[in-house]
Structures are given as structure tokens and as C-alpha cells.
Amino acid sequence: MxxxxxxxxxxxxxxxxxxxxxxxxxxxxxxxxxxxxxxxxxxxxxxxxxxxxxxxxxxxxxxxxxxxxxxxxxxxxxxxxxxxxxxxxxxxxxxxxxxxxxxxxxxxxxxxxxxxxxxxxxxxxxxxxxxxxxxxxxxxLWPFSQGEMDGQPDGFVDAVFASGPELRHRSAVTRADYAARIVRGGLPEAVTREDPRRRQRFLDAYVQALVDRDVRQLSDIQHKGELRKLVRLLAGRSSTVIAANALESTLGLSRPTVARYLRVLEEIFLIKRIPGWSRNLGTRTTAAPKLIFVDSGIASNEISVEARSLLRPGAPFGPLLESFVISELARQLTWSRQRADLYHYRDQKQYEVDAVLENRSGQVVGIEVKAASTVRSDDFRGLRRLADRLGDDFVAGVVLYTGDSTLPFGDKMRAMPVSALWQVEAP
The missing domain is CATH 3.40.50.300 (P-loop containing nucleotide triphosphate hydrolases)
Structure with missing residues (x-):
């Protein structure tokens, strides 16, 4: 310029x-x-x-x-x-x-x-x-989507509402590929850095600049060290339900202070909180939200995981993959023709669904995320509960997994490769 x-x-x-x-x-x-x-x-x-x-x-x-x-x-x-x-x-x-x-x-x-x-x-x-x-x-405007980077259509949201359980997809993307995508993230500057160490340096400086500059512009933050610690703590709990009172003792800060810090991190687009879903409109705002990072590369860098280490037993591949999928869905909802809102589902009997998409007609698609390359019937437990509650308004239940093909698991239930998110075309 x-x-x-x-x-x-x-x-x-x-x-x-x-x-x-x-x-x-x-x-x-x-x-x-x-x-x-x-x-x-x-x-x-x-x-x-x-x-x-x-x-x-x-x-x-x-x-x-x-x-x-x-x-x-x-x-x-x-x-x-x-x-x-x-x-x-x-x-x-x-x-x-x-x-x-x-x-x-x-x-x-x-x-x-x-x-x-x-x-x-x-x-x-x-x-x-x-x-x-x-x-x-x-x-x-979010960081790059996978489809934007790959020149793929990014049409899953529109396609699943249009086709429901009839949607099909095969994939050649491997678990190692998914791990590499998670760690890379979508910030344009990070994407151009092929050397992982150079990308890590950029992401370190990026988050520190947000804390030093943007947070200061928005709020009177007295404990920047604790705020930096909070970012790392949240990265380790990505895609989980987060409440301010659960972080008090770990950070040594009051509940109102932690709540204010969470609000500021969301206002600068570092994190996003996904509200809980309910057909009772009055309960949506009271259900505890699930937290994801806007960019999976930042979350991975904050907990010091690389693509190779993410595949080892005990690594946080599952939570990071779930956060990655939910952030891709959130990106698509900014341009999809289907006007839908993004929630998660969790009820008192501990039935859970990772992502719930509800359009303006009240139709719902439920999405579970599994880091495994195989899927079991029990992985649809929460989706079946949601389907029972919704009846005809339930369009489809999809378990996104790291395998290569679409598999049927009963009425309106399908397992589908994660890459369907960006490789499927909108109708």
C-alpha cells in the first residue's frame, strides 16, 4: 500500500x-x-x-x-x-x-x-x-477457512441442511493431515510460514501484542501476567464448558475479574463462547457456554503442541479437533445461504452434542466430533437424544471423524469425514 x-x-x-x-x-x-x-x-x-x-x-x-x-x-x-x-x-x-x-x-x-x-x-x-x-x-471476518486455503467450496452447512442424511463424502485426508491443519491455523501471516519455529514465534508475538495493546484499549487490566496465564489455561481447556468460578483458585483472581477477562478476550476475537442450546428460548442464555479459540494455531501454540506430537497417545488431539471443527462451522455461517445459529447441547442427564446448528425455520443439524478413524454406535448417543426431542425438526445427526468414508448408523444418522466441512459443495 x-x-x-x-x-x-x-x-x-x-x-x-x-x-x-x-x-x-x-x-x-x-x-x-x-x-x-x-x-x-x-x-x-x-x-x-x-x-x-x-x-x-x-x-x-x-x-x-x-x-x-x-x-x-x-x-x-x-x-x-x-x-x-x-x-x-x-x-x-x-x-x-x-x-x-x-x-x-x-x-x-x-x-x-x-x-x-x-x-x-x-x-x-x-x-x-x-x-x-x-x-x-x-x-x-475470521482467519482463513480450510476451503479458502485449499480452493475448495466450503459448502457443508448448506449441503447438510439441503440433503440431510443423504449427504455423502469420501476423503483422502489423513489423521496426520488433520493434525497439521490444526497446528497451522488460519491467520494469513502464520499460514505463509512453513518453518514451524518461525510460525511459533509469530503466534507468541501475536498473542502478546493483543494483551499489551488491544486489551489495554478496551479495559483497565491490572494483572497482565494473570491474563497471559489465563490464555494458556483456556487453550488447555479448549472446546470445554467454561465458567468463571472454575478458574478462580487456579488464577488467584476473583470471579468478577475472571469473568471480565473472559469477556475482553472474546471482544478482541481471541476466543469465542458457544451458547448452550434449548428449545426454551429463556434457557439459552443461562446454559453454560462452550469455549473455543478463534484460531486453532493459537490454541496449539499456547499449549506447545506440534503436529507430530499431537498424534501421540494422551495428546489433546480430540479437544483441539473439536475446537477446529466448530470454528470452521462458525466461519461458514458468516457466508452460507442457510441462516443458522451455532450452539452446543448438554442436558442434566449428561447427554451431549458438540455442535448444534438451528436455522430460522427451527430445523436442526447435530454434529459430534471424534478424533478416531473408526466410529461406534455409542458415539451417536447424544445425537439420538436430540433427535428424540425434536422429531421432524431434526434434519440429520453427523459424527465427523478422521476416517475416509460416509457410513450409515440408523435413521438420519451418519458418520462422515471431517474434511466434508470444506470439500463438500453447496447445492
């Missing part, structure tokens, strides 16, 4: 990895005044702006630069003044700009006025004014 005054011109590196949500951003600019691309740092938000905006982009403001930040603080109205599409990077650095943008788009309601990027959940921030209801569309 080259910047001349306030006008941006791009020197385009090749090749660029196409992003699934690019079409969604482009469509939003056609009918919405403000579009926000929100996601973790270094997931490619600026590159996506470059691709989508193209020749429409009049100017670029980067609030990570001190000069731009100072100008925004001194004169918010002048800072956002633009007749054409204006891109503002890292909007969370000066959240009061949202008020100036609100005034501007109310006076001139043309679509495609502002394209913002952010590395924290804006409206989870205490300092962010709730200024843009009805004026802004938010598009969430």
Missing part, C-alpha cells in the same frame, strides 16, 4: 486468497450507508477492503497511525468528511467517530458512504456510542 496525502493507491501483491465474505461486503455497500468488517487482527481486513472497494475508494484513514488518530480526536467531523467511499481502519481506536459518521449519513443517506474495519466487538466496548442502529451492517 502507498499513501499520498489522504488518497490511497494500492500496490497489489499476488497471489491474493479470495475471501468468501467479499460478496457479502460488496452487496452491503450497494444498499447500506456504513459497512463494518469486524474480526481479529491480521485476518486480512485491510486486504479485503482493497479487493472490495477497488476504484470506489476515495481515501483511507488508519487509526493505528498516531497522526490519523490525533486528527480524528481533534476534529471528528472534518475527519469523516468525504463525498465518496471513505475507509477507516481500526475504528475502535476512536469510537466517538461513530457519532460524526451518524451525522454525516443522516444528512446524506446514500449507500456505500463508509467502509470501516475493527479488531474488537464495537458495541461490547463501554466507550463506544450506540450511534448507528439501522445505518450499519457488520460482516465478521
Amino acid at each position: 502507498q499513501i499520498e496525502g489522504s488518497v490511497i493507491s494500492w500496490v497489489v501483491p499476488v497471489p491474493l486468497t479470495p475471501r468468501r465474505v467479499a460478496a457479502q461486503v460488496d452487496a452491503a455497500l450497494a444498499d447500506t450507508r456504513v459497512v463494518l468488517i469486524n474480526g481479529a487482527r491480521q485476518t486480512g481486513k485491510s486486504t479485503l477492503v482493497r479487493i472490495v472497494a477497488g476504484d470506489r475508494l476515495a481515501a483511507w484513514r488508519d487509526l493505528d497511525r498516531e497522526r490519523d488518530r490525533n486528527a480524528a480526536l481533534a476534529d471528528p467531523t472534518g475527519f469523516v468528511d468525504s463525498m465518496d467511499l471513505l475507509a477507516i481502519d481500526e475504528i475502535q481506536r476512536v469510537p466517538d467517530l461513530l457519532l460524526a459518521i451518524k451525522v454525516s449519513v443522516d444528512e446524506d443517506p446514500r449507500p456505500g458512504r463508509y467502509l470501516l474495519t475493527g479488531s474488537s466487538r464495537l458495541f461490547g466496548m463501554i466507550a463506544a456510542p450506540d450511534a448507528l442502529p439501522g445505518r450499519m451492517e457488520t460482516v465478521e
Whole structure:
């Protein structure tokens, strides 16, 4: 990128990895005044702006630069003044700009006025004014999906709702391949580093920078050492149900402090909490959430596992594979035609389902994840419980495993290779 005054011109590196949500951003600019691309740092938000905006982009403001930040603080109205599409990077650095943008788009309601990027959940921030209801569309950008990296269709969510138990898939992906994918993760900078030691150094620095910079911007954290310890602790408990009171004694911090730290880590897109599912809407928010890392490479690095060691007996291959699968599902839900929400299921009798997808019609797909290359009937225990509860609303129960073929396990129940997530095409 080259910047001349306030006008941006791009020197385009090749090749660029196409992003699934690019079409969604482009469509939003056609009918919405403000579009926000929100996601973790270094997931490619600026590159996506470059691709989508193209020749429409009049100017670029980067609030990570001190000069731009100072100008925004001194004169918010002048800072956002633009007749054409204006891109503002890292909007969370000066959240009061949202008020100036609100005034501007109310006076001139043309679509495609502002394209913002952010590395924290804006409206989870205490300092962010709730200024843009009805004026802004938010598009969430995750690290690369497996399909984006492989040039595969990433169509599992749409395909399983359309085909249910009739969906079939064969795979040549091995357990060693899955382990390598988990450890690599999907952050663009990490993916380009083939040397594992260089990737580890990048991931170490990445997490430390989040703690030192982004967390400080969002919250008054007094114990950064304990926060760093919490990140490692959570990586070791990835894809488990996490409650703040279970971490108090280990960290030596109060329950409210641990809860605040968890909230901040989610706001900077380091972790994601998956709510518990229930048909009773009032219980969804009270069921304990399951925690995953947004990037499996970060989780693997935090507990110091490499691809080879992940395959040894006693290694945390199962929990990391489950977190990897759930994060791939979450990515797909940002672009799938099927509008669905992601939950996990756990009832008082200890029946569990790793991931529950429910669409707007109340249809449900249940997904279990197994690190084994063989599947047993008992692996469908939670899925059968879910099917009994739902009746005709239950579309399919799928056990994703590290084997190579699709196997039937009764009415609406199938075992299927994990790679179906990115290798299956949407209908």
C-alpha cells in the first residue's frame, strides 16, 4: 500500500486468497450507508477492503497511525468528511467517530458512504456510542477457512441442511493431515510460514501484542501476567464448558475479574463462547457456554503442541479437533445461504452434542466430533437424544471423524469425514 496525502493507491501483491465474505461486503455497500468488517487482527481486513472497494475508494484513514488518530480526536467531523467511499481502519481506536459518521449519513443517506474495519466487538466496548442502529451492517471476518486455503467450496452447512442424511463424502485426508491443519491455523501471516519455529514465534508475538495493546484499549487490566496465564489455561481447556468460578483458585483472581477477562478476550476475537442450546428460548442464555479459540494455531501454540506430537497417545488431539471443527462451522455461517445459529447441547442427564446448528425455520443439524478413524454406535448417543426431542425438526445427526468414508448408523444418522466441512459443495 502507498499513501499520498489522504488518497490511497494500492500496490497489489499476488497471489491474493479470495475471501468468501467479499460478496457479502460488496452487496452491503450497494444498499447500506456504513459497512463494518469486524474480526481479529491480521485476518486480512485491510486486504479485503482493497479487493472490495477497488476504484470506489476515495481515501483511507488508519487509526493505528498516531497522526490519523490525533486528527480524528481533534476534529471528528472534518475527519469523516468525504463525498465518496471513505475507509477507516481500526475504528475502535476512536469510537466517538461513530457519532460524526451518524451525522454525516443522516444528512446524506446514500449507500456505500463508509467502509470501516475493527479488531474488537464495537458495541461490547463501554466507550463506544450506540450511534448507528439501522445505518450499519457488520460482516465478521475470521482467519482463513480450510476451503479458502485449499480452493475448495466450503459448502457443508448448506449441503447438510439441503440433503440431510443423504449427504455423502469420501476423503483422502489423513489423521496426520488433520493434525497439521490444526497446528497451522488460519491467520494469513502464520499460514505463509512453513518453518514451524518461525510460525511459533509469530503466534507468541501475536498473542502478546493483543494483551499489551488491544486489551489495554478496551479495559483497565491490572494483572497482565494473570491474563497471559489465563490464555494458556483456556487453550488447555479448549472446546470445554467454561465458567468463571472454575478458574478462580487456579488464577488467584476473583470471579468478577475472571469473568471480565473472559469477556475482553472474546471482544478482541481471541476466543469465542458457544451458547448452550434449548428449545426454551429463556434457557439459552443461562446454559453454560462452550469455549473455543478463534484460531486453532493459537490454541496449539499456547499449549506447545506440534503436529507430530499431537498424534501421540494422551495428546489433546480430540479437544483441539473439536475446537477446529466448530470454528470452521462458525466461519461458514458468516457466508452460507442457510441462516443458522451455532450452539452446543448438554442436558442434566449428561447427554451431549458438540455442535448444534438451528436455522430460522427451527430445523436442526447435530454434529459430534471424534478424533478416531473408526466410529461406534455409542458415539451417536447424544445425537439420538436430540433427535428424540425434536422429531421432524431434526434434519440429520453427523459424527465427523478422521476416517475416509460416509457410513450409515440408523435413521438420519451418519458418520462422515471431517474434511466434508470444506470439500463438500453447496447445492
